[in-house]
Amino acid sequence: MKTREIIKTLQLEVLTGQETLDTEVTGGYTSDLLSDVIANSKEGNLWITLQIHQNIVAVAKLKDLAGIIIINNRKPDKDTLEKAAAENIAVMISKEMAFEVSGKLYELIGSQD
Amino acid sequence: MLRPFKADLHVHTCLSPCTELDMSPKKILYSAKKKEIDILGICDHNSSENSLAIINAAQKTDINVIPGMEVTSQEEVHVLALFDDIKSTLKLQEHVYKNLPGKNDEEAFGMQVIVNEKEEVLGFNDKLLIGATTIPLEEIIQLIHALDGICIASHIDRESFSIISQLGFIPENLDLDALEISPHVTFEEANKRYPYNYPITSSSDAHYPDDIGKSFTSFLLQDGTIAEIKKALKNKDGRKLIH
Numbered sequence: 001m002k003t004r005e006i007i008k009t010l011q012l013e014v015l016t017g018q019e020t021l022d023t024e025v026t027g028g029y030t031s032d033l034l035s036d037v038i039a040n041s042k043e044g045n046l047w048i049t050l051q052i053h054q055n056i057v058a059v060a061k062l063k064d065l066a067g068i069i070i071i072n073n074r075k076p077d078k079d080t081l082e083k084a085a086a087e088n089i090a091v092m093i094s095k096e097m098a099f100e101v102s103g104k105l106y107e108l109i110g111s112q113d
Numbered sequence: 114m115l116r117p118f119k120a121d122l123h124v125h126t127c128l129s130p131c132t133e134l135d136m137s138p139k140k141i142l143y144s145a146k147k148k149e150i151d152i153l154g155i156c157d158h159n160s161s162e163n164s165l166a167i168i169n170a171a172q173k174t175d176i177n178v179i180p181g182m183e184v185t186s187q188e189e190v191h192v193l194a195l196f197d198d199i200k201s202t203l204k205l206q207e208h209v210y211k212n213l214p215g216k217n218d219e220e221a222f223g224m225q226v227i228v229n230e231k232e233e234v235l236g237f238n239d240k241l242l243i244g245a246t247t248i249p250l251e252e253i254i255q256l257i258h259a260l261d262g263i264c265i266a267s268h269i270d271r272e273s274f275s276i277i278s279q280l281g282f283i284p285e286n287l288d289l290d291a292l293e294i295s296p297h298v299t300f301e302e303a304n305k306r307y308p309y310n311y312p313i314t315s316s317s318d319a320h321y322p323d324d325i326g327k328s329f330t331s332f333l334l335q336d337g338t339i340a341e342i343k344k345a346l347k348n349k350d351g352r353k354l355i356h
Contacts, residue, residue, distance in 0.1 A: 032189075032279075033278055033279060034278075034279060034280050034281030034282075035272075035277060035278045035279070035281050037281065038281050051188060051279075051280075052187075053187075053188050053249070053250065053280055053284070054284060055280040055281055055282065055284050058281070058282070059281050077249060
């Protein structure tokens with residue numbers, strides 16, 4: 001399933017990376033420890049987190065993630081958005097909590113490896 | 114004249130919920146003296162309310178007590194803030210308190226005991242000191258520097274609450290004064306493992322009196338102040354880290 005379709009179902013607000021939304025999503029990874037995301041997320045995963053620091057962009061790029069879903073309606077720092085725009089990384093916001101977002105994403109695509 | 118100073122810049126007191134009452138001014142100073150510590154940084158979680166008690170208790174000793182705090186950023190990164198002037202520490206504390214949600218639950222997290230230099234209990238802090246502030250890391254660093262303090266990233270080798278565990282790596286252009294390693298890592302290992310362009314300090318992060326001085330940093334300084342340590346971390350005027 002493409003990021004674009006997931007955005008629709010999960011009602012996400014897209015802040016950056018509009019051009020990347022046709023990426024095929026391989027699964028989800030929910031974590032707020034960036035060291036853990038570096039170690040365990042997989043290429044094409046959508047990353048669900050509450051972290052809004054600019055390092056999330058670098059991690060998403062490093063791991064070739066499909067995008068970042070920021071939960072709880074948290075607003076990313078300005079630096080984060082500038083970096084995400086420059087690196088063309090999809091940053092999206094959900095009004096819901098990690099549990100709901102993860103559950104809905106799992107329902108949509110399961111954990112495809 | 115420049116001489117070596119042995120510094121343990123990261124010691125908790127009975128104010129931190131994760132410590133016991135025996136982290137009291139006298140016991141802290143007794144242990145610091147036994148370990149021949151010259152400079153002692155008092156860094157409780159998100160508070161500095163016991164710094165003055167330790168400073169006062171140390172007046173008849175040779176130990177330079179530095180008022181400070183271990184601040185938890187929005188990203189749940191721990192950083193040390195250390196100052197020469199207690200007023201700066203208290204200004205930072207005021208800002209931290211305004212941005213620190215929650216109330217402490219003594220059963221869950223432990224007591225947060227405020228004491229004076231005679232070890233009399235003055236009260237209990239009711240804030241959730243173990244929690245995180247809502248202040249972004251970069252803003253905390255700026256704030257510490259605006260108050261003339263130094264900012265050191267705590268225990269970067271630890272798997273929780275360290276800048277590397279939380280943020281994956283140290284962001285570029287961060288204005289940190291140093292990176293702290295815990296007693297689990299030697300300076301030699303740290304230099305290999307963390308190829309960042311920051312000086313490395315080591316401190317005990319003591320939660321028990323016996324742990325004070327378990328690891329430390331040696332500086333070549335004129336006196337035991339933050340102003341001097343600041344120079345040493347920048348290798349200025351002959352002041353330096355001698356590890």
